[in-house]
Amino acid sequence: MTQRKLKIAFLGSSLVSAYWNGAATYYRGIIRALHERGHRVTFYEPDAYERQQHRDMEDPDWAKVVVYEANETAALACLKNAQEADLVVKASGVGVLDEFLEREVLKLQTKDRLVVFWDVDAPATLDRIDQNENDPFRNLIPQYDLILTYGGGDPVVDAYESWGAKKCVPVYNALDTATHFPVEPQAKFECDLAFLGNRLPDREARVEEFFLNVATRLPEYKFMIGGSGWGDKPMSENVNYIGHVFTHDHNAFNCTPKAVLNISRESMARYGFSPATRVFEAAGAGACIITDYWEGIDFFFEPETEILVARDGEEVAEIMRLLNPERAAAIGRAAYEKVLAKHTYAHRAAGLEALLHSHFNQRTKAKETVA
Structure with missing residues (x-):
């Protein structure tokens, strides 16, 4: 019918x-x-x-x-x-x-x-x-x-x-395959770890824990943060704040860094089973994703194979210390294959x-x- x-x-x-x-x-x-x-x-x-x-x-x-x-x-x-x-x-x-x-x-x-x-x-x-x-x-x-x-x-x-x-x-x-897909890296987005998200009250403390404090712990690494509202936020010198990132730049933003970070809003992390749009967008670009922990991650991606999971800022720092470009690329490829197969x-x-x-x-x- x-x-x-x-x-x-x-x-x-x-x-x-x-x-x-x-x-x-x-x-x-x-x-x-x-x-x-x-x-x-x-x-x-x-x-x-x-x-x-x-x-x-x-x-x-x-x-x-x-x-x-x-x-x-x-x-x-x-x-x-x-x-x-x-x-x-x-x-x-x-x-x-x-x-x-x-x-x-x-x-x-x-x-x-x-x-x-x-x-x-x-x-x-x-x-x-x-x-x-x-x-x-x-x-x-x-x-x-x-x-x-x-x-x-x-x-x-x-x-x-x-x-x-x-x-x-x-x-x-x-994943919207019409808009998010692998592209050539762009020099302006080169860094070790990037995060994209607007400054919101129930996200800010988690951004401090999982990203800004990690940058302070790893002064030899390059970090990048995009999104609206972070202009007056204190950051260490190795963090580059680039402001609002238009959608047409998302693929390069996700493809270029060694890894990209997903940080859930506090309420979404508490309820679980709430992967942010950026997780699928980044996976669709073949990015190596590090995410804060929330219940239900393995419903979407296999930890350690398709995504890396950190329960606090120290675990993010430890992941970055051990992550080499080859492993990052392999995780990105696996995430890309998973979203194409099950999550479009x-x-x-x-x-x-x-x-x-x-x-x-x-x-x-x-x-x-x-x-």
């Missing part, structure tokens, strides 16, 4: 700009893969945080992008247009009008239209509602047809279902499509039973 091709309205932070928007490459990978399977996505994003002034890309041919003014009137106009969709997605962390959109989007639910909440920072959301008994999102969770998450495994699924979610399913990060957005989109069609088929059967 031919699977139904869906019209999808997606309300998120930004598809065209990764500026202060770490979810951008995740959105791009998923939405491009859905388009390749015949689904059509309109992505609604607010004009906020200077993201439109720091675009990484023009409007793609695999999604329609609608940029709206960051006010309720403009947002309501987008929701009116979204009535043409079969599926409406409200992502977490749009950055403006989140409470408003999370409430208003539920008014679009019908017997023929699913409304989904897609949480791209589930650990932070769950911590927030657990700590604030007046958080309005608590009462909205059971009303959504489906909760999708960026990751989190069973701990996140169990937590969401304890708040009354009808169903919660992780859709993990993956084509894999994720196929699973998501099956999930959505199951929901629509259940709706159809229920209607036929009533009739």
Whole structure:
């Protein structure tokens, strides 16, 4: 039987700009893969945080992008247009009008239209509602047809279902083979260990432990940090801060250093099963990845063979002391082979499509039973 091709309205932070928007490459990978399977996505994003002034890309041919003014009137106009969709997605962390959109989007639910909440920072959301008994999102969770998450495994699924979610399913990060792949090294990114990530409150202490303090321990090694917000952060002389790294430079940034470091946000490390997008992007470029420890790593990569794991800064330093270029290259090749075989957005989109069609088929059967 031919699977139904869906019209999808997606309300998120930004598809065209990764500026202060770490979810951008995740959105791009998923939405491009859905388009390749015949689904059509309109992505609604607010004009906020200077993201439109720091675009990484023009409007793609695999999604329609609608940029709206960051006010309720403009947002309501987008929701009116979204009535043409079969599926409406409200992502977490749009950055403006989140409470408003999370409430208003539920008014679009019908017997023929699913409304989904897609949480791209589930650990932070769950911590927030657990700590604030007046958080309005608590009462909205059971009303959504489906909760999708960026990751989190069973701990996140169990937590969401304890708040009354009808169903919660992780859709993990993956490799977008159209944008992340091996390239020639670039001299401007040469170093022993590189880290890419924006400065955020629940990441900063871990960056100090796993990266900046390691640089102090290894003064003879060269370190590089990219991302927004680190300009006034004290760093040792062997650390080169290069600011925001545009998406088109990610491959060279990952390919060139001897190793690249993944540092999870505190909440994601605590819940586990939350590999950051950069892990798959780096693996897709053939990088040797060192990651902080979190439960579930071996669900995605084999430690010591496809990825190196450190539980603290001293272990990062010890890995760097022992890591030679030959072993780094071998680990990078193994990681590259693994993501191509099991962790591309084509894999994720196929699973998501099956999930959505199951929901629509259940709706159809229920209607036929009533009739």
